[in-house]
Amino acid sequence: MKLKFNFKKGNAMESNQFKTLISEEGLKSTRQRVEILDIFLNSTGHQNLAEIYARVAKTNPKIGYTTVYRTLKLLTRLGLAAQRKFADGETRYESAAEGTHHDHLICLGCGKILEFEDDGLESLQHRIARRHGFKIFHHRMELYGYCSPCAHKKTRIRRKG
């Protein structure tokens, strides 16, 4: 993922850069969009809409849920956000500024999500694609297990019914 701009966190230029980027798409820069972008970029992790909305509402309770929803969709389209769906089916957003492609380690105990990158994965991907005559555009890999604190908490693992 290549960004046209480097959006620096907590940088006052953000709003101007955003204005330029968004107008290139024939869209309009608004107070709400800039606020949501600002809050979104100044946070880390994989958050669902409710969490993002909660944070936005704390700063500006006048901004509606719908606008946050639509803005996150917009940011995804602009390449500033990335949408993720893990096994629980919930949609989460992550700042694209956080880095390039990576995959996820998910703790079944505490829900913690770790990111990782591995070059071996790419060659593996190509090998499998070639074998099946596919042209791959992207992949998704998630490893589910227990992080070391959670692994030590209980010997017996509780499963969800």
Add this chain to the structure above:
Amino acid sequence: MKLKFNFKKGNAMESNQFKTLISEEGLKSTRQRVEILDIFLNSTGHQNLAEIYARVAKTNPKIGYTTVYRTLKLLTRLGLAAQRKFADGETRYESAAEGTHHDHLICLGCGKILEFEDDGLESLQHRIARRHGFKIFHHRMELYGYCSPCAHKKTRIRRKG
């Protein structure tokens, strides 16, 4: 995934084996459950509930959607079905009898889902797990791209807005 029984497709023993397996869990074997199991095992692929229900309803229109829903959940718990959630967020079920663990190649053109197995993935998984102090129980890997017929249909790729 190790099954306690080998459920053979179209085998009259199915119902008795199921009876045994289910009673071990303190649950009851019912006409509906056996019918749903039978239909489910006698099909392949990754199907959502609506598709499974449609097939069940064709055989026995008296069986309700709720029962199909609950039975698939039950089969998943018993290890006879496996739940899959791909990037579109829809829940799909696949017969566990179809094989052991595998991953998926998904065509963005026609929606076709291919299965693959790759030993390299396992060692990769262990390496990454070790690096992050995780104890991995399972993983999920999906490769998204175009199968060879779809890749040849159009040069330009149409993307979802």
Add this chain to the structure above:
DNA sequence: TTGAAATTGAATTTCAATTTCATTTTAAGG
């Protein structure tokens, strides 16, 4: 055969995702 416990299934609820639409705001052109 009996009856407690489990299952069924239509209807309902839940809940996130999405759409609608009347009102407001943006930004480009005077």
Add this chain to the structure above:
DNA sequence: CCTTAAAATGAAATTGAAATTCAATTTCAA
């Protein structure tokens, strides 16, 4: 600084899959 068309907003409504409720029915162990 106005005007205005196009876009954005946000409350409310809608959608759709997943999950639950509950009265009626069925199962199965005794």
